[in-house]
């Protein structure tokens with residue numbers, strides 16, 4: 301399968317890195333084009349991808365095309381590639397946030413298969429979480445199974461109605477940044493008490509990674525696991541109550557609410 305990427309920024313590279321690391325694809329199967337050659341030439345050369353002279357050539361040379369550009373320029377890019385899509389059977393996968401199947405399809409023919417996805421950055425190490433929704437043409441297309449199979453190699457996947465994509469952005473698309481912020485805040489406290497930043501980040505990140513893994517591995521709720529950590533009269537419950545008093549839950553809810561509202565265009 302020849303795979304194209306229009307836009308070779310943070311998210312495209314995370315998907316490519318994950319697919320290459322799991323050997324799901326070879327670099328020579330990739331066809332890429334992005335905004336400025338000087339921003340992605342070294343990366344494309346390193347992975348052995350074909351650099352296409354323009355976005356339409358990516359479509360012409362690929363069986364599956366990932367659209368990985370910012371929402372603001374998506375209409376222009378779709379206009380640029382719509383003619384090539386109309387003339388050959390390439391499959392479109394869009395990760396553009398806030399851009400639904402109807403908005404994507406408005407630029408393409410009715411028979412164009414489109415899979416809307418919302419991945420997160422952790423696909424780079426095959427630990428991502430990706431939501432997907434096919435349009436009518438894609439739901440009867442064998443390529444859909446193949447593409448979902450590729451995505452499953454770089455993390456968890458979930459079929460979601462488009463109406464739930466904004467919620468997913470809060471919980472998974474954007475949330476790695478929230479977790480990094482949390483890890484950085486924890487590490488700052490390590491520095492406050494004399495650890496080097498590097499050691500503090502390592503300790504905090506491993507604690508967060510292990511805690512998430514335990515939630516996934518055990519048939520117990522996060523609240524039950526917190527109870528298992530918090531000894532009566534101990535250090536943990538004192539810290540948990542102080543965090544709650546300082547507005548921990550309110551901060552998390554406000555952050556996700558703001559993310560979800562923006563993705564909904566509110």
Ligand SMILES: NC(=O)C1=CN([C@@H]2O[C@H](COP(=O)(O)OP(=O)(O)OC[C@H]3O[C@@H](n4cnc5c(N)ncnc54)[C@H](OP(=O)(O)O)[C@@H]3O)[C@@H](O)[C@H]2O)C=CC1
Pocket residue numbers: 306307308309310311312333334335336337339340355368369370371373377395396397418419420421473474
């Ligand atoms: N980052 C994330 O964690 C996630 C991002 N997304 C979505 O993925 C999409 C890409 O985001 P992200 O990778 O973070 O953004 P980046 O800014 O890192 O990447 C966007 C890429 O698009 C390129 N580009 C600009 N103009 C054109 C053009 N006319 N034709 C082709 N490529 C062009 C840019 O090139 P140059 O810089 O050289 O101009 C850049 O490489 C967005 O729609 C975002 O909502 C979804 C889930 C998670």
Ligand SMILES: O=C(O)[C@@H]1CCC=N1
Pocket residue numbers: 397469473474
């Ligand atoms: O910040 C953004 O707009 C994108 C969407 C999900 C993650 N990054």
